[in-house]
Amino acid sequence: MPDRRWAWVEVDVRAVEHNVRVLREAAGPSARFMAVVKADAYGHGAVEVARAALRAGADRLGVATLDEAVSLRDAGIGAPVHLLSEAPPEAAPDVVAAAVVPTVCTKQFALALSKAASAASVTVPFHLKIDTGMNRIGVRAEEAADFALWLKALPGIEMEGAFTHFATADVLGDWEYERQVERMSRAIGRLRTEGLRPPLVHAANSAATVLRPEARLDMVRCGIAIYGLHPAPSTYGRIDLHPAMRVVARVSFVKRIGLGEGVSYGFTYHASGPTTIATLPLGYADGVPRLASNKMDVLIGGRRCRQVGRVCMDQLMVEIPEGLAVSVGDEAVIVGGQGGERIAMDELAEHASTINYEIACAFGRRLERVHVRS
Numbered sequence: 001m002p003d004r005r006w007a008w009v010e011v012d013v014r015a016v017e018h019n020v021r022v023l024r025e026a027a028g029p030s031a032r033f034m035a036v037v038k039a040d041a042y043g044h045g046a047v048e049v050a051r052a053a054l055r056a057g058a059d060r061l062g063v064a065t066l067d068e069a070v071s072l073r074d075a076g077i078g079a080p081v082h083l084l085s086e087a088p089p090e091a092a093p094d095v096v097a098a099a100v101v102p103t104v105c106t107k108q109f110a111l112a113l114s115k116a117a118s119a120a121s122v123t124v125p126f127h128l129k130i131d132t133g134m135n136r137i138g139v140r141a142e143e144a145a146d147f148a149l150w151l152k153a154l155p156g157i158e159m160e161g162a163f164t165h166f167a168t169a170d171v172l173g174d175w176e177y178e179r180q181v182e183r184m185s186r187a188i189g190r191l192r193t194e195g196l197r198p199p200l201v202h203a204a205n206s207a208a209t210v211l212r213p214e215a216r217l218d219m220v221r222c223g224i225a226i227y228g229l230h231p232a233p234s235t236y237g238r239i240d241l242h243p244a245m246r247v248v249a250r251v252s253f254v255k256r257i258g259l260g261e262g263v264s265y266g267f268t269y270h271a272s273g274p275t276t277i278a279t280l281p282l283g284y285a286d287g288v289p290r291l292a293s294n295k296m297d298v299l300i301g302g303r304r305c306r307q308v309g310r311v312c313m314d315q316l317m318v319e320i321p322e323g324l325a326v327s328v329g330d331e332a333v334i335v336g337g338q339g340g341e342r343i344a345m346d347e348l349a350e351h352a353s354t355i356n357y358e359i360a361c362a363f364g365r366r367l368e369r370v371h372v373r374s
C-alpha cells in the first residue's frame with residue numbers, strides 16, 4: 001500500500017502472465033503473440049505489463065503513440081514494438097531512432113519514413129494497414145496491392161507485415177465481420193499475385209483471438225484480454241481470464257446522519273432514516289465515473305455498500321448497511337474482490353453506460369499503481 005494516499009490501483013502481474021498464457025494457447029502454436037500495451041497498458045502500467053507479457057511468451061508489443069514506444073525502450077525493453085497507427089510524417093526520424101515497427105497507410109508518411117531510414121542507413125520493417133471496412137485508418141482493400149507496389153520502390157523500408165482490424169469481431173454470426181475477412185483474404189491474394197508476400201499477416205484482436213479461429217493467421221494482437229477483462233459478453237465462459245486490476249481505497253471519514261439529510265453536490269440522495277455514511281478519498285479525477293453516481297456499489301468488510309450522492313472529483317460517499325461496523329482506515333474495494341464478493345470492471349462500466357476498456361484506462365490517470373504477484 002502506498003503511504004502518501006489512501007487510494008490506489010493494485011495490478012497483479014501473475015494474472016497478466018496467466019492471461020497471456022491461456023490466450024497464446026487459444027491462438028495456437030503457429031500464431032505469434034502481440035501484447036497490446038497502449039494507453040499505459042489500459043491503465044495497468046505499460047512497463048510492468050510488457051515485462052510480464054514477455055515473460056509469459058508474448059513475442060511483440062503494440063502501442064498507439066511514439067511516446068509510448070519510447071518509454072518502453074527507455075525502460076530497457078528490446079522486444080519488437082509496433083506502432084499501431086501512423087505517427088505524423090515529421091516524427092519519422094524519431095520512429096527510426098526508436099527502432100519501432102511502424103504502421104504505414106499513407107504516401108506522406110511512407111515518403112518521410114523512407115527518407116529518415118535512408119538518412120540513418122537502415123532498413124525499417126513496416127506493416128501495411130489495410131482497411132477492410134472499419135473505415136478508421138488503412139489503405140482501402142481494393143487499392144492495397146497498388147499501394148504496396150508503390151511502397152516497394154521506396155528505399156530504406158521493407159514490408160514485414162500486412163494487417164487489418166475488425167469492427168465486429170465480438171458479434172457472433174455478424175455478416176459484416178465475414179465481409180471483412182473476405183476482403184482481407186482477397187487483398188492478400190492480390191499482393192501475392194504481384195509477388196508481394198508479407199511474412200506476417202494479422203487481424204485478430206482479443207475478441208477474434210477467442211472467438212474466430214480463421215482470423216488468427218500469423219499473429220494475434222491481444223489487448224483487453226491480457227488484463228483479464230472480456231472484450232464483450234460474447235467471450236464470457238469461452239476463456240479463463242483472471243482480472244489483473246483492483247481499485248482500492250481506505251475509508252477516510254465516517255459519520256452518522258439523520259432522516260432526510262442530503263449527501264454531496266446537488267443532494268441527489270437523502271437518507272431514509274438514521275444512516276452511517278463513509279467517505280472514500282477518490283473520485284472522478286481518479287477514474288470513478290461520475291455517471292455511476294447513486295448506482296455503483298463498493299465493497300467494505302466483504303459486503304456490498306451502495307455509493308450515494310454524486311461522485312465528486314476527489315471523494316465519494318457510501319451508505320453503510322445496518323450491522324456493518326466501519327472505521328476510518330478500513331479497506332474499501334471499488335473494483336475487484338474482497339472476501340467472497342467481487343465488483344467486476346464490467347459492472348462499473350455498465351453503470352456508466354460504457355465499456356470496461358474506458359473504465360480501466362481512466363483508473364490509470366492519477367492513482368498510484370502497486371504491482372503485486374498473487
Ligand SMILES: *Cc1c(COP(=O)(O)O)cnc(C)c1O
Binds near residue numbers: 038221222231
Ligand atoms: C487496440 C488494438 C488492438 C487490441 O484490441 P483489444 O480489443 O483490446 O484486444 C488490436 N489491434 C489494434 C490495431 C488496436 O488498435
